[in-house]
Each structure stands twice: as structure tokens, then as C-alpha cells.
Amino acid sequence: MRVVTATNAVKDERQAGGLVVEVIETTSLGDRSYLVSDGEVAVVIDPQRDVDRVIAVAGRLGVRIALVLDTHVHNDYVSGGLELARLTGAEYGLAAADEVPFERRPLADGDVVQLSPRMRVRALATPGHTFHHLSYALEGAEGPVGVFTGGSLLFGTTGRTDLLGQQHSEELARHQHASAQKLASMLPDGAQIWPTHGFGSFCSATQATGDSATLGEQKWINPALTLAEGDFVEQTLAGLDAYPAYYAHMGVQNTTGPEPLDLREPVRAEPEELRSRLDHGEWVVDLRSRKAYVVSHLAGTVSLGLDGPMVTWLGWMIDWGAPITLLGESREEVGAAQRELARIGIDKFAGAAAGTPEELAADRSQLRSTPTATFSDLAAALAGDSDGFPAPEVVLDVRTNKEFAASHITGAVHIPLYELKDRLGEAPAGAVWVHCGSGYRATAATSLLEAAGRTVVLVDDTFDAAAAAGVPMTEPGESSSSS
Structure with a gap:
């Protein structure tokens, strides 16, 4: 088995099995998606909304996407699973217990999908992050080689258990502990863990540690595998902090079925229009680095540079549905911000503009610097x-x-x-x-x-x-x- 990354190198690991696991990172949200192939067909797990990245990986490998899986109804991003299945003709698999209005392959604990003689996936019920959460064990010709754990067992931690409401957090924490124990008992110590969350995502209960792990390694360090249930529940609940407000909207979109992605450029906002929007207190977001922002910016703009977690903080701070105007040094910078924000369902903008603050100012009196x-x-x-x-x-x-x-x-x-x-x-x-x-x-x-x-x-x-x-x-x- 070979593990590589589609964006920037994390790890290249070779084992038996003849399968390739491609890691597609979304560092701004702290998540990973995966494409697994045997050289001919592929399965995709937990894709983000901008599925062109996944299709490009499949094209580079020369494989056909036959199956798309979501481990759970996501709370931190809009899933691309339904759209990817539509575009490729693949089946879309989701927990049978999740009630959704669209067609999908309903999966339950123990269900096996045979993709080829050399590759199959087995659904394992692992509630905790959500009530209907599934993990997917990847099995080659010689048996299990790893497991896609979504928001269940992460590197050194687990997924948080309060996203469905504080009233469920303790019950889900107990489920989370049982699910981790289940994975550890069913799969070999050498099985790789491929989580979706835990790379900076607020979906993890605590900060994840490391870039890769096996089940055997996690048995030594993961609280879900080292602590008794009561101690794990107490530690998990004590460690929970606030999570982004936009999470409230993600589950709704993913349950009803996300709309296809539209990344066409927003309407250009001219300097006078920018001044009017700023005067009215609208969100005009400066995407440049904070080093550039403090030197010169338009009065009233909000600094959320693309060199940091812009999408998380903007999505957390705004009133949902408020008009947003994007300012970048270039059209490419604005386009990158569009893609980031589309992943959390923000894809309609009041406008956008590219240039320096001096070029975008209707009057030089708008220019500011920050000590x-x-x-x-x-x-x-x-x-x-x-x-x-x-x-x-x-x-x-x-x-x-x-x-x-x-x-x-x-x-x-x-x-x-x-x-x-x-x-x-x-x-x-x-x-x-x-x-x-x-x-x-x-x-x-x-x-x-x-x-x-x-x-x-x-x-x-x-x-x-x-x-x-x-x-x-x-x-x-x-x-x-x-x-």
C-alpha cells in the first residue's frame, strides 16, 4: 500500500496490498479527504465541496471513481459527496440511519462494498461524534490494511461529542469510547488510521498529535484506548470549548443536499461602491497578509488574510447571510477566498475587488495604518x-x-x-x-x-x-x- 498526498507531502508509506491512498488536505479547515484506488477503480471518503480537486487526482491516476462515502453528516464543511457521485456516476454511501431526501446507498454496521477483487470497504458503526457515524475499514486481498475514521478515533484524541447539543454530549462521549474500543478489538495493530478531522479542525475534542498512526500506536497514547470509560468521558467533556457558529448551518445543508458549486467571479466593486458599503458597516474583507494590512488598508475593512484560517473566523464572526465583499491583491487571491468560503456554504457575494488600498480608495482619506x-x-x-x-x-x-x-x-x-x-x-x-x-x-x-x-x-x-x-x-x- 502506498500513501501519498495530493497537495503537499505528508507521508509516503509502502506496505503490502497494492493499494494507493491519496490524501487530499484542506488545511484551512483542518480536514482531510481520501481517494483510494487499486489502479483501476477508486473510492473517495469525505470529499469537500470543491470536488474538482478529487476529480483531478483520479485523472492523474487514471482510475474510475466507483464509490463515494461520507463517514457522517458533517458539521464543519459542506460535503461534496453527492455532487461528486453525480458528476462521476459513482454510488454515494451514507449511514442508513441518516434520513435524507436524496438517493444514496444506505450503509449499516458490517455492510461490505466489494469494489474489485483486490479492494473492498467494510462499514463499521462508530457512534460518538454523531449518533449514526460510520468508519470504513479498507480491506485488500490479504485482509484489513487501515480504517477511515472520520470524526471517531483521531491522532491522539477523538472527535468532539457536543455538536448535536450539550444535552447529548455525555451520551455521545460514552459512545465515542466504546467505538474506539471496538475499532481496536476488530482490526490489527498494524492497521493505519486515516481520520477526516484533527488537523486543526474544531471538530476534534482536543488538539490532535502527529501526522500518521496505526491502531497499535494509538493504544499507547489515545485517551479513548488508555482510559476507563468514566475517566475518558470526564476528560472529554472538561476539554470542550466553543466551536464556530457556522457549524449550525452545515448539517442542515448536508442533510438536505448541497447545491452544485459555483465559482464564477463576483461582480467587481468600484471604489465608490466600496466606500458606500464600508460607510454602511458591511463586511468588506481584506484578504492580504496582516503584515501588508497594517501598513495600509481602507478604513472599516476587516483583516482576515488568506495566509491564516480566514474561512473559520469569517464564518464564525458574521451574521449568517450578511453581504460580504472580498478585497485581494489579485483576482487569483479573490478566487482562492471564494473556494475557501464555498466549503462552508458561503458562495454568494456582494462583490469583490483586486488591487492595492491606494487603488481601491475613492479618497485618500480612507487610508489607514495600524501601530x-x-x-x-x-x-x-x-x-x-x-x-x-x-x-x-x-x-x-x-x-x-x-x-x-x-x-x-x-x-x-x-x-x-x-x-x-x-x-x-x-x-x-x-x-x-x-x-x-x-x-x-x-x-x-x-x-x-x-x-x-x-x-x-x-x-x-x-x-x-x-x-x-x-x-x-x-x-x-x-x-x-x-x-
């Missing part, structure tokens, strides 16, 4: 030496609840980025110094605060550098003067 500092600058400013920066009357931490609880700057005000738009009035008066874990979220927060008329300094630095820079810190168990 940028490091944690060393913040430490000096807190000690009374602002060195040209406005004195930090407020230190705003826009990281997640779990990050803040683990360690934070003493006296910092905490408003997670995903809540900031609706809580701007809670930020105390005065000059605000904003930070996050690395600078990406803080830049987005800074742009929101600037649009609200606040004086802001962006701390574009890694949070790990704060303590060493001399910034006073509060660790778990210590009291802080602000929250």
Missing part, C-alpha cells in the same frame, strides 16, 4: 515607557476560553475574537493593546476595534514570548484583576 508592537514593547509600556505608542489603558486578549484559562496577562480583559463584534461596548475606554496567540486573530480584532473608532495597538507576536519579555502573567490557580 504594531511586540510583547517586549508591551512590557515596557506597562512599566511606563510607551516609546511613542499610546499608553496601554486596556490589554485585550482575544484567544479562546481554554487558552485564557491556561495562562494570561495579569489584568487583561478577555473577549474571544468570535464574540468581539457583539461585545465591542464591553471593552473599557482608552487605548487598547490587542493580542492573541500569534497575531492573526489580534489583527482581525484590531480591525474591528478601529472600525468602531477605538485607538488600538496590535501586538503582533507569539504569546509564548510574553513572559520572557517581562509581561506580568497569571497562571492557572492564581487570581487576576480582570477577566
